[in-house]
Amino acid sequence: MEKLIAEAKKFTSNLLNEKLDTAFLYHNLTHTQRVVEKSEFLANSASVTEHEKNLLTLASWFHDTGYTKSIENHEEESTLIAKSFLSNKQCPKADIDMICDLILATKRNYNPKTILEKIIRDADCSHIGSKNYFEILELLKKEWELTCNKQSSEAEWLDENIKFLTTEHRFYTIQANASWQKRKGKNVSELLKEKQKLKSESIKQKHKNETLNLKKHRADVPERGIETMFRVTLRNHIELSNIADTKANILLSVNAIIVSLLISNLVSKLDKPSNDYLIIPTAIFVIFTVISIILSIMATRPNVTSGKFTKKDVKNKKVNLLFFGNFHKMSLKDFEWAMGEMMQDRDYLYSSMKKDLYFLGLVLDKKYKILRLTYAVFMIGIIVSVLAFAFSTYFYTY
Numbered sequence: 532m533e534k535l536i537a538e539a540k541k542f543t544s545n546l547l548n549e550k551l552d553t554a555f556l557y558h559n560l561t562h563t564q565r566v567v568e569k570s571e572f573l574a575n576s577a578s579v580t581e582h583e584k585n586l587l588t589l590a591s592w593f594h595d596t597g598y599t600k601s602i603e604n605h606e607e608e609s610t611l612i613a614k615s616f617l618s619n620k621q622c623p624k625a626d627i628d629m630i631c632d633l634i635l636a637t638k639r640n641y642n643p644k645t646i647l648e649k650i651i652r653d654a655d656c657s658h659i660g661s662k663n664y665f666e667i668l669e670l671l672k673k674e675w676e677l678t679c680n681k682q683s684s685e686a687e688w689l690d691e692n693i694k695f696l697t698t699e700h701r702f703y704t705i706q707a708n709a710s711w712q713k714r715k716g717k718n719v720s721e722l723l724k725e726k727q728k729l730k731s732e733s734i735k736q737k738h739k740n741e742t743l744n745l746k747k748h749r750a751d752v753p754e755r756g757i758e759t760m761f762r763v764t765l766r767n768h769i770e771l772s773n774i775a776d777t778k779a780n781i782l783l784s785v786n787a788i789i790v791s792l793l794i795s796n797l798v799s800k801l802d803k804p805s806n807d808y809l810i811i812p813t814a815i816f817v818i819f820t821v822i823s824i825i826l827s828i829m830a831t832r833p834n835v836t837s838g839k840f841t842k843k844d845v846k847n848k849k850v851n852l853l854f855f856g857n858f859h860k861m862s863l864k865d866f867e868w869a870m871g872e873m874m875q876d877r878d879y880l881y882s883s884m885k886k887d888l889y890f891l892g893l894v895l896d897k898k899y900k901i902l903r904l905t906y907a908v909f910m911i912g913i914i915v916s917v918l919a920f921a922f923s924t925y926f927y928t929y
Contacts, residue, residue: 532585535620536592540567542616543592550599554677556670556760558598561767567591570654576706577646586626587647589617590633591654602678609634639699649703653711656700660711664718668692669759686733689726693719765888772891775898776831782905783827786820793817808926812919819912826905830898 547560570591574584593616597608610631617627635641636648643649658667672688675681683691696719702708793813873879 532582535617535622536585536588538620539589539592539616543596546596546599546612552598552678554674555598556674556677557667558595558674561763563592563595565657566594566651566654569657570650572710573650573653573704573706577650577704579646579650583647586629587633587650589613590630590651593630594634594637594651594655606635606638643703646704653702653704653707656702657707657711659696659700659718660702660707660714662714664714665721666759666763670763673760686726686729689722689729693722693726696722765884765891769891771895772898775895775902778902779827779830779898779905782902782909783824783831786824786827786909789820790817790824793820808923812916812923815919816912816916819908819916823905823909823912826901826908830901830905 543563544560547563551559567588570587571584574587579587590613593609593613595605595609596612597605597610600608600612613630613634614627617630629647633647633651636643636651637655641648641652643652658664661667672683696715702712702715793816873883
């Protein structure tokens with residue numbers, strides 16, 4: 532079942548990355564990964580079998596794949612995609628039917644009957660009890676505007692979400708209530724405060740032209756959505772970079788320990804003629820270990836940049852001021868002037884943000900390629916070294 536889950540993860544991730552419209556800022560791979568994570572978290576606290584947990588995980592991976600086909604009845608489309616994939620993998624029909632039932636249980640007005648249905652519904656709405664609720668809410672609003680052409684004022688949007696949280700939504704599982712209900716209450720309170728604040732501002736500014744206010748509001752909402760998108764995406768890139776650095780440091784530490792043990796325990800014994808058969812296996816082991824250490828260092832080694840730019844670069848919009856490597860050798864006066872120029876030019880500002888995101892992606896690509904190579908070298912080195920020791924011992928004995 533673990534193999535099937537891994538294949539389902541790869542399939543749904545590729546499907547959502549390649550086939551899902553980019554306008555889906557909320558119902559995308561990030562949302563799916565969150566639902567999978569939260570469903571596993573809730574399942575671990577519930578009285579369900581390991582097999583049921585696996586079915587729940589599969590349903591979580593497939594539950595929003597239907598958005599690649601249609602917004603309307605996307606749950607039914609998701610079940611069709613799941614059935615096709617699972618049938619090709621010779622998954623039992625009873626398991627497929629249960630997975631499809633769990634997917635259909637994510638419909639908005641559905642009343643869950645089983646513990647698994649309650650878990651997947653709570654996981655699907657886990658953002659309601661999250662500290663990032665308002666950031667996610669902005670992405671959802673922008674998605675509705677782009678995909679459903681659903682335009683709503685700030686007051687209408689607040690009313691709709693207050694109504695949903697207070698009258699329609701509830702957490703069904705004990706663990707979800709214990710973990711997220713308190714934060715949900717705080718989010719409802721913040722929504723009510725925003726509504727009251729908006730109402731007060733409306734009263735103070737009622738003498739102003741309503742048409743101009745409406746245009747200003749419609750211009751501001753997409754701006755906030757775009758900024759939220761940049762903020763969330765950049766944060767995800769940084770987290771991925773931290774994960775890569777952590778993995779590289781683990782490999783570096785492990786290989787350093789191995790080299791230390793070899794030097795202290797094995798190398799000192801190789802000067803004896805009776806241990807000559809260990810020289811070649813030891814050399815192989817040391818070579819692969821050193822290569823792994825070098826690759827780990829390369830994966831985490833920072834790049835050194837010039838740290839300077841000219842006023843001509845700023846005027847021609849050729850320098851990204853959001854990356855410290857481009858200004859760390861500049862004077863404070865020149866840097867403040869350049870930042871002022873950039874902040875006055877909206878196109879330059881967004882261009883810098885896009886460049887920052889792009890080059891972060893290039894760095895991540897390089898890190899993960901080196902990291903993948905490091906793991907491959909480490910794995911091959913272990914296998915080859917063990918075989919070399921085995922052969923050397925065998926031939927020495929006989």
